[in-house]
Amino acid sequence: MIIKTLELQNFRNYKSLKIDLNKKTNIIYGKNGEGKTNILESIYLLCFLSSHRTISSDSLIKTNEEKAKIKGKLIKEMPYNLEIDLTKTKKEVKIDDKVVNKLSDYIEKMNVIIFSSEDLNLIKGSPKERRRYFDLELTKLSINYYSVLNDYNKLLKIRNEYLKELNQNMNVDLNYFHILTDYLVNKSIFIYQMRNKLVEKLNKILNPIYKEISGIKGFNIKYLPSVELENFDKETIKEKLEDAFNNNLEKEIRLKSTLYGPHRDDFLFNIEDNSLKDFGSQGQQKMAVIALKLSEIEVFKDFKKTNPIILLDDVFSDLDNTKKNNLLKHIDSDMQVIITTTDLDCIDKKLLTKAKLIHIKNGQIEIEVEK
Ligand SMILES: Nc1ncnc2c1ncn2[C@@H]1O[C@H](COP(=O)(O)OP(=O)(O)O)[C@@H](O)[C@H]1O
Ligand SMILES: [Mg+2]
Secondary structure: OEEEEEEEEEEOOEEEEEEEOOOOEEEEEOOOOOOHHHHHHHHHHHHHOOOOOOOOOHHHEOOOOOEEEEEEEEEOOOOOEEEEEEEOOOEEEEEOOEEOOOHHHHHHHOOEEEEOHHHHHHHHOOHHHHHHHHHHHHHHHOHHHHHHHHHHHHHHHHHHHHHHHHHHOOOOOHHHHHHHHHHHHHHHHHHHHHHHHHHHHHHHHHHHHHHHHHOOOOEEEEEEOOOOOOOOOHHHHHHHHHHHHHHOHHHHHHHOOOOOOHHHOEEEEEEOOEEHHHHOOHHHHHHHHHHHHHHHHHHHHHHHOOOOEEEEEOOOOOOOHHHHHHHHHOOOOOOOEEEEEOOHHHOOHHHHHHOEEEEEEOOEEEEEEOO
16 A cells, blocks of 8 residues: 555644555654644554544644645555544544445555554553454454444443343343343454454464564463453354343442443463563563564465555654664565654655655645655
């Protein structure tokens, strides 16, 4: 996938911006706070319809403006014109000027991988952030996943409402509640299986990549479903979840909340059996995230049969040269890469000579050097 032009209107600190991007390496440089990350965020948002760093769309629209627009022209395998119109309450998505209704189809087409400082939250943050990450990855890999997850979340909401009612009044009809629970269990099976499949796939690639960039062996991801499962067969998942629900109804009513299921899963990042969250240094955690993203490149190249666009947000500043080179080695020279940095000296000289340079200052392009 390649993005040729990007246009922003009233997005973050940009009143109006148009950038022509190089098919290979692009380097966006400028001081802190000038709007470098905002550009990468807009590309990410254009593809995945949500920002990698905020869930409120208010902050995406330029202060004192009512609406924002992001447009991007893709070329090669996917020659589409993408457009998102944002207001404080609404998001409209268009491909080639036609409004897209089925957003899962749209997201599934996209192939973009971002490396950013927010990624560290994946390790240090709450299970919710890890689930959000894996859910988005799976949405990019399977349209079905998105719709099953959506159904699941709707059912979960209704079930939780029911639990609240049961908490107030034990005379509520339990038949419908049990049917809801059955539906929820059925949707869970697919979600559990897909999450497990992705983790298995990543684990095959992760360890050697992590070893190469950090020198440390044994990196792996452990998937922790909210019920203990010895395997991911349909029958096992069904039985274990049903048991958990049957044995804990009183507790669920007391807490007015569904206590088991994919919305309670977690993923652990480990070196052998030690959790990086608890034992890893900041450097090791950062390397782990980079290894994860590099593995993602492999998974996506294999699955989508096209190269992803790679967005590298200020990742070079605190890596030594060996680590920088190891990172770059994994990014094919024919992939489109968009790098941001405050300091061009951090960038490998070879990369610098072949890159398009874009200097951003105060929401505008100051200098553009075409290669
Ligand atoms: N909604 C908004 N309206 C106007 N300016 C914004 C908005 N959101 C963020 N900004 C500005 O964008 C700048 C940060 O941009 P960012 O891309 O994170 O900078 P950096 O170049 O350091 O990556 C800050 O100056 C911030 O005030
Ligand atoms: Mg930044």
